[in-house]
Amino acid sequence: MLALVAEDRGAGAGGRVLTAAAPDGDLTAILERVAATVRPHLGEGRVAGYIPALARVDPSRFGIAVVTVDGRVATAGDARVAFSIQSISKVFTLTLALAKVGNDLWKRIGREPSGSPFNSIVQLERERGIPRNPFINAGAIVVTDVLLEGRSPGAVIDEVLEFVRYLADDPAVAIDEEVARSEAETGHRNYSLAHFLAGFGQLKNPVESALSVYFHQCALSMTCVQLARAGLFLASAGRDPLRDRKVVRPERARRINALMLTCGHYDASGDVAFRIGLPGKSGVGGGILAVVPRQGAIAVWSPGLNANGNSHAGTIALERLAAEMGWSVF
Ligand code: GLU
Numbered sequence: 001m002l003a004l005v006a007e008d009r010g011a012g013a014g015g016r017v018l019t020a021a022a023p024d025g026d027l028t029a030i031l032e033r034v035a036a037t038v039r040p041h042l043g044e045g046r047v048a049g050y051i052p053a054l055a056r057v058d059p060s061r062f063g064i065a066v067v068t069v070d071g072r073v074a075t076a077g078d079a080r081v082a083f084s085i086q087s088i089s090k091v092f093t094l095t096l097a098l099a100k101v102g103n104d105l106w107k108r109i110g111r112e113p114s115g116s117p118f119n120s121i122v123q124l125e126r127e128r129g130i131p132r133n134p135f136i137n138a139g140a141i142v143v144t145d146v147l148l149e150g151r152s153p154g155a156v157i158d159e160v161l162e163f164v165r166y167l168a169d170d171p172a173v174a175i176d177e178e179v180a181r182s183e184a185e186t187g188h189r190n191y192s193l194a195h196f197l198a199g200f201g202q203l204k205n206p207v208e209s210a211l212s213v214y215f216h217q218c219a220l221s222m223t224c225v226q227l228a229r230a231g232l233f234l235a236s237a238g239r240d241p242l243r244d245r246k247v248v249r250p251e252r253a254r255r256i257n258a259l260m261l262t263c264g265h266y267d268a269s270g271d272v273a274f275r276i277g278l279p280g281k282s283g284v285g286g287g288i289l290a291v292v293p294r295q296g297a298i299a300v301w302s303p304g305l306n307a308n309g310n311s312h313a314g315t316i317a318l319e320r321l322a323a324e325m326g327w328s329v330f
Contacts, residue, residue, distance in 0.1 A: 027074035031064050034320045035076040038062060038302070038313045045304030045312035048284035053182035054084055057286070059304040062313055064321070065224035067232055068296035069241040079224040083301050084179050086283030087118065088227065089217040090140045091234075091260065092164050097134075097146045098252060105146060108202060109139045111259060118266045118309060119189040121196060129200025133263040135281065137214075138193045141203075144213040148205040153212040160217050167230035167240070167247070173222055180219035187215065218283075227289050227299035234260075234279070234291045257291055261329065268308035276318050277328030286311040290318055292327045 043060040063078035097105055114132040116123050124131060124138050131139035147156045157175070165173045183190070194207040203210055222230070233240045238253030240246075248256070260279035265272040265288075272280060278298075280290035286303035288311055298321065302313035322328060 027066055030324055031074050031076035034317050035062060037320055038317045041313045041316055043304060045306050047303045048305060051183055052186060053179045054285060057303045062302040063224045064300045064317055065228045066296050066298050067228040069236045071242050075225060082221040082223050083287055084176060084285035085220045085222050085227060085287050086218045086285040088281045088283040088287050088289050089220050090135050091281045093143045093160060093217055094134045095248060095256060096163055097143045101146055108142050109134050113263050113269050115267050121192055124196050129197050129202035133259060135263045137190055138197060141194050141197060141210050141214050144210045145203050145205050148209055153209045156213045157216045164220060164230055168226040169229055170226050173226055175216050176219045176221040180215045183215040183218060224299040224301050228297040231289045231291060231297035235293055235295060235297050265310050266308050268310055276322050277330050278322055282310045284309055286314060288314045288318060293329060
């Protein structure tokens with residue numbers, strides 16, 4: 001990140017600095033109402049049992065946070081409890097990879113919804129090692145391979161962590177080593193995907209290096225407040241509005257949002273676009289980051305997953321909140 005942020009320093013620096021965001025009573029009342037409506041659904045759905053360290057999480061937890069582009073913060077429930085962000089990390093590594101290689105990334109990864117489960121191998125074989133998009137596992141592994149060029153896995157893991165800490169404006173963001181280890185011990189699907197990619201000549205670094213980065217990024221542990229803050233640049237044309245500093249160019253932020261809208265919810269992305277109408281990225285830890293352009297970012301967490309692997313209560317909460325606020329990109 002350091003490169004990304006350093007490159008952007010000075011591009012508009014010196015403006016308003018508003019790092020300590022202020023609480024917002026009205027929005028908090030709305031979030032409390034949303035939390036009350038989803039309460040009957042808490043505990044429905046299943047936690048991601050295929051990652052042993054996640055299987056122990058209480059499925060009835062629920063937290064939601066909104067951080068607005070003018071620095072207001074509203075929360076309800078467990079919004080300050082850290083959880084495993086899992087695939088939401090793919091938004092941050094994609095941002096870093098685009099900063100590193102620009103549009104050359106699209107020679108190695110597509111930009112189409114996959115219509116298949118996030119860890120499916122069938123499509124990858126048919127399409128000869130070019131993953132459909134950067135948010136399915138195969139695509140995210142290619143993204144880590146890009147980040148690894150000329151660098152060690154440890155250096156890339158540090159870079160990702162520092163970037164997310166910077167975006168969240170919180171040095172307390174951490175990687176849960178137990179979750180990373182748990183995935184490394186049981187991630188047979190991901191090993192298969194990575195070996196398949198390597199078999200097609202689509203990985204330049206060893207499978208172990210790409211997966212070490214991938215498992216660690218998925219093991220980033222964040223609260224809803226930290227996550228919403230970290231996603232705020234996407235709501236603000238690529239600028240961190242609270243530091244008044246550029247993170248990515250406006251066109252790039254627009255395109256990351258487009259990918260989140262079309263590919264961010266596994267093979268339920270179309271349904272989520274229909275029901276909620278906001279760019280979003282979910283993870284099997286039960287988190288969802290959603291972007292409301294020009295307004296703010298929302299993070300919601302509830303570990304019980306629906307059949308598509310998206311947070312069951314989290315999806316309902318986002319649907320209610322978007323409807324109540326009139327938030328949609330359409
Ligand atoms: N680490 C998880 C896996 O690779 C991420 C899946 C997800 O959140 O979509 O299986």
